[in-house]
Amino acid sequence: MDAALVYTSVVHQRIAAPAYRFRYTVIAALFDIDRLEATAARCRAFSLNRFNLFSLHTRDHGPRDGRPWRPWIESRLAEHGIELAGGTIHLLAMPRVFGHAFNPLSAWFAYHADGGLRGVLLEVRNTFGEHHHYLLHEGGCTMTTPVRQEKDKAFHVSPFIDMDARYAFAISPARMERGATVRLAIRETQAGSPFLIATQHGRLRDFSDQTLRAALLHQPWMTLKVLPLIHWQALKIWLRGGRYHPRPAPPQKEMH
Structure with missing residues (x-):
C-alpha cells in the first residue's frame, strides 16, 4: 500500500479543573512520502500540490516552504545520529478536503532499510499559525513499540494550559497494511500531577477513489x-472558569 485511509477516534480528557471530555471521529490518512505521486496517479480524487476533492501539499508539513520532505527529515534525524539508509517514511495527517485542512497533530514515522523504527517526529500546530516538532528516538537504535518517551512542553498550544508541563508519549505506529492499527496517546502533567490525556487511534483502510468518496459522504x-x-x-473551558494564559514567544528551536 502506498497510502491508507484511517478513521480515527480522537479523545481529549482534561483532568484538572475545569474538567471536560470530548470525543470526535477524524478521518486521516497514512502516506508513504516517497510514493505520493503514485498515489495521486491512481486516485482521481486525490492530488499532490494542487486542488482536488482530497489533496496533500508539501508546504502544509515539515519545513512548510514547499521543499521535498525526505531531505528535510533526514537532516533533522542525522542531527541525532539517526540514519535510515533509504528506509520508508510515513506521514499520518488529515489531507486537505476541497483545499482546506488544519492538523493540530501530525506524526512522521521513520524506518531504517532493515524495517526497524528509528524515529517518531510529532508535528504540533496551534491556532496562531505556529508549529513545532517533538522528536522521539533512541539515538539511532531500533525503537521498541509502543514507543514510550517523555518531553518537557516547549510549544504553546492552548491558552488555558500554561507552559510548565511535561508530556508522556505512548505511540504505536501502523505498518502499511490493511487492518493495522495506529495509536497515539499523550499524557500531560503539571508538577507531576495528571492534567490532560489526549488519544487518537484507528485502523487502516484502502485508499482509493471509492473509499475517499465514501469518507466525503460520511463527513x-x-x-x-x-x-x-x-x-x-x-x-466552554473559559465559561467554566478556566484560567487564561497569554501566548508566549514561540520556541527558537524548530525541534525538541
Missing part, C-alpha cells in the same frame, strides 16, 4: 469542522 465537513470545534471547546 463532508471533516476538515472545516476542526478549528470551530477547537474554539468551541476553548469557549
Whole structure:
C-alpha cells in the first residue's frame, strides 16, 4: 500500500479543573512520502500540490516552504545520529478536503532499510499559525513499540494550559497494511500531577477513489469542522472558569 485511509477516534480528557471530555471521529490518512505521486496517479480524487476533492501539499508539513520532505527529515534525524539508509517514511495527517485542512497533530514515522523504527517526529500546530516538532528516538537504535518517551512542553498550544508541563508519549505506529492499527496517546502533567490525556487511534483502510468518496459522504465537513470545534471547546473551558494564559514567544528551536 502506498497510502491508507484511517478513521480515527480522537479523545481529549482534561483532568484538572475545569474538567471536560470530548470525543470526535477524524478521518486521516497514512502516506508513504516517497510514493505520493503514485498515489495521486491512481486516485482521481486525490492530488499532490494542487486542488482536488482530497489533496496533500508539501508546504502544509515539515519545513512548510514547499521543499521535498525526505531531505528535510533526514537532516533533522542525522542531527541525532539517526540514519535510515533509504528506509520508508510515513506521514499520518488529515489531507486537505476541497483545499482546506488544519492538523493540530501530525506524526512522521521513520524506518531504517532493515524495517526497524528509528524515529517518531510529532508535528504540533496551534491556532496562531505556529508549529513545532517533538522528536522521539533512541539515538539511532531500533525503537521498541509502543514507543514510550517523555518531553518537557516547549510549544504553546492552548491558552488555558500554561507552559510548565511535561508530556508522556505512548505511540504505536501502523505498518502499511490493511487492518493495522495506529495509536497515539499523550499524557500531560503539571508538577507531576495528571492534567490532560489526549488519544487518537484507528485502523487502516484502502485508499482509493471509492473509499475517499465514501469518507466525503460520511463527513463532508471533516476538515472545516476542526478549528470551530477547537474554539468551541476553548469557549466552554473559559465559561467554566478556566484560567487564561497569554501566548508566549514561540520556541527558537524548530525541534525538541
